[in-house]
Amino acid sequence: MFGTTLVLALRSIRRHLLRSFLTILGIVIGVGAVVTMVTLGKATTAAVQASISALGTNVLQIRPGQGFGRGGGGPRPPDFKPEDVTAIANQIAGVTAVAPQASASATAIYEGANWSTTINGTTSAFLTVQPWPLAAGRYWTPAEEEAGKAVCLIGNTVRQNLFRTDDPVGKRMRLGAITCDVVGVLTTRGQGGFGDQDDVVVMPIKAVQRRFTGTRDIRLMLVGVDQAYSTATVQAAITDLLRERRHITGGKDDDFNIFDTKQISDTLTSTTTMLTRIVAAVAAISLVVGGIGIMNIMLVSVTERTREIGIRLAIGAVANEVLMQFLVEAVALSCLGGLIGLALAQLVILALVPLMQVPWTFDPQINLIAFAISAVIGVVFGYFPARRAAALNPIDALRHE
């Protein structure tokens, strides 16, 4: 009997194809919007998290100045000294390693090919804080680091643009005014939230300071925090230490900032999650509107088909069979809308993914939930018209013009 009811419902939908399509448009748009928004929202969250975690988890970044920028007027806060690095590494509990960074820009040249890139001077602690495996070659030795020798590790973008198919390990390239030996090639990290992470040359910090920046100043410290310690506690301890070392007294503000990647990651994640939820909620409203559309058309349909209902009742259909007929029709309509909505969402996602620069994902859970909701809407909004049909008096229904 159920199979027959379904066939009857589909036949009735096919009979009024345009009307059926317009009826389910609300559901199509609602399901499509919910699935698109949630999928893209999740993909964005994942992309943000990936670029944050590329900075290392449980890593504190310490820069001079307040906030991200240099801050308003006044004298520029001093950079850090190598002694600050040692002090943090030795005096703060829970710190696994402190990697200083000094950066410069230079043009790298190898056999006629040249490439402008960023030089990142650091110590081997950098690799403890943010592990970065090698694709080929070796890391520099402690002796090379101590002596500040001109050895370097190159990122994949630099390798591709400078060496093309050649094996760079053991080659010499010009880097600004100096010549440096390529000892290793770093593995690909890809695009992060902060540009191409592979467009970099990594050298011992002493070499960068001596040959490029000309000072012992350190622009950035990366502090690795032991998993067992809370980053907040370590952050507070470092703040106290640096205030003391930089002679900041009493009520004066810090002239440096500590950036907790985990905290930022959590904040960004919760922000994108909340935005996703708000947008999904707005989309869900169109599902309700779509449900009302279905109820409206089903009521029209019941009125239109009063005589048919009368015939069915006279022939011996019990109330429940008539109820089921209209309920199944409403659910079939809304499910059809749901399916079209899901297909539409996939198309929209495919179209938007390259624009939003997020990876394409298919989330079975949200698709399933959205489809289930469309079915439930059919039941909820189809029930009232179906009840009305089932409650008709056969004599009156047969007389209906």
Added chain:
Amino acid sequence: MASNPPLIQLRGVRKVYGAGATQFQALKGVDLDIAQGDFVAVMGPSGSGKSTTMNILGCLDVPSAGEFLFRGHHIETLDRDQRALLRRKYLGFVFQGFNLLSRTTALENVELPLLYRGESKARRRELGMAALAKVGLDRWWDHTPAELSGGQQQRVAIARAIVTEPDVLLADEPTGNLDSERSVEIMELLTSLNREAGITVLMVTHEPDMAAFARTVVHFKDGLVERIETQHRQGAAVEA
């Protein structure tokens, strides 16, 4: 007849519509016995209670008071769904306006009651085609009502009514929308179903020519049975 209880018995059936000042007594105590295999024409002016009686006999409506027995069982106490099941099992309906489902083929219309009986698709087709053959329309099985003449539509409706092999066929002015030639065809079809398949036929009509086909004619007046005639020569009026 005493040994065989009547198929249908109405005992003091009353039907009241509305309440208070607008109250209207459609039936004021109808007593009527209908024997198995009879062909009954119900006649009377409009408002005489003949349609109300047919609705009650067709289990589409319930009496306000009195008893309605079908094969000795009380029907007046049954609820809506029980009456629907009774209609499904024992009754067939033919209406003045044919009441076929539009945009649905003749065969699908005839198969409709079988659908509610839960017959398989193959069995529905078989029984449906057989019923269409009985009314002489098996070649027209895939035509929709719009593609059929009035007489043909009524024959499809009769096929639909008899496809379940009911005990009783209730026909409400079955020839009301047809010309006299088609009317006679329909009446001959009903007569042969009555004689050959033994189906009890209850028919409302206001045309004496059609009533002439019946064996028993029940005249209604002012909500009561006025008189009952038994005719020995069916269709006499037309033949004369």
